[in-house]
């Protein structure tokens with residue numbers, strides 16, 4: 001058995017060996033409709049970690065993905081919003097019945113909502129695809145029953161971090177996955193980070209479009225305005241990442257337990273400038289660099305430098321090795337170690353824990369590491385949502401976790 005934790009008011013107490021890290025924030029009720037394989041589903045949970053087990057294709061990852069939309073960003077799969085709308089099985093469609101349609105025609109839009117227990121009392125979050133959006137797809141967001149204009153409002157209530165089987169290759173593939181991972185970690189502290197990234201990327205794309213010559217000759221004033229936005233937002237993005245990496249590196253270096261300590265660093269030109277000079281100076285430098293590289297960027301179709309090129313560098317401290325050179329199992333253990341250290345840091349600094357969405361998390365862990373993970377999750381008091389095909393692997397939790405069976409996208413306790 002892992003540490004003896006008992007539920008009181010749904011919150012954890014009794015994990016005596018670890019200091020409490022902020023107040024637990026958890027979902028007490030989750031509802032989805034027209035979400036991928038789910039026509040409709042509802043689940044009541046308490047403060048315990050949730051273990052979702054079921055066969056391949058049962059709907060486990062879809063459920064985690066639904067939760068991931070309760071925080072700002074593009075969700076755990078980074079999917080297009082319309083892709084998430086439930087496509088009914090072929091047997092349900094056909095000329096007589098036809099697929100379910102929304103008021104604007106087309107498939108009914110997906111929606112996810114949750115009741116959230118927070119230190120400030122219960123809150124309600126809801127989100128879904130906006131069926132009325134024409135052109136660019138859009139997410140509607142509701143907080144406590146009212147529509148709000150920005151996803152940031154979700155992040156003010158809730159944070160979430162996830163690990164998926166696809167991320168087993170995080171250290172081997174290109175930097176964009178590592179940037180996304182890092183930005184997800186930043187968001188738990190700074191919900192405004194998502195909006196800055198969106199504004200930066202929008203300006204970056206718009207500048208590239210103009211440099212390509214779409215829509216006639218480039219207007220230098222418009223280019224300068226876009227570069228100003230890129231410099232301002234880009235430096236803010238880089239500064240937030242730098243700040244997080246610094247504090248998280250310290251937390252990772254202190255971490256002890258069954259998971260390897262990770263060394264963290266941030267690589268990139270813009271970050272290097274921030275190390276040397278105040279942010280305003282770095283902005284000017286970035287703006288000048290953008291203006292100077294217009295011709296080159298017109299040829300390559302991007303921008304030679306900027307936070308869209310930065311990378312998170314991770315090392316296995318004990319092995320004195322970059323993560324990419326570690327074994328698959330060690331890489332996974334490093335990721336878990338970072339996510340645990342991050343959750344602890346968020347709990348201590350922000351005063352409330354993030355949700356942890358851990359898809360197929362124990363697939364490659366030995367019994368000792370599994371027990372260590374379960375113990376760490378219980379002492380964190382964060383609501384972890386874990387999936388697996390074999391419920392036996394979670395037996396160590398005993399009554400300390402809520403076990404849910406997923407079968408054909410139906411949930412049973």
Ligand SMILES: Nc1ncnc2c1ncn2[C@@H]1O[C@H](COP(=O)(O)OP(=O)(O)O)[C@@H](O)[C@H]1O
Nearest residue numbers: 036037056057058059060061062084085086087
């Ligand atoms: N938009 C969609 N509409 C209907 N079904 C979908 C949609 N997207 C994915 N699915 C189906 O959802 C099922 C469950 O997927 P998933 O949650 O990933 O399973 P697992 O339990 O193995 O994690 C798959 O069979 C997949 O085909």
Ligand SMILES: [Mg+2]
Nearest residue numbers: 060061062359
């Ligand atoms: Mg899955």
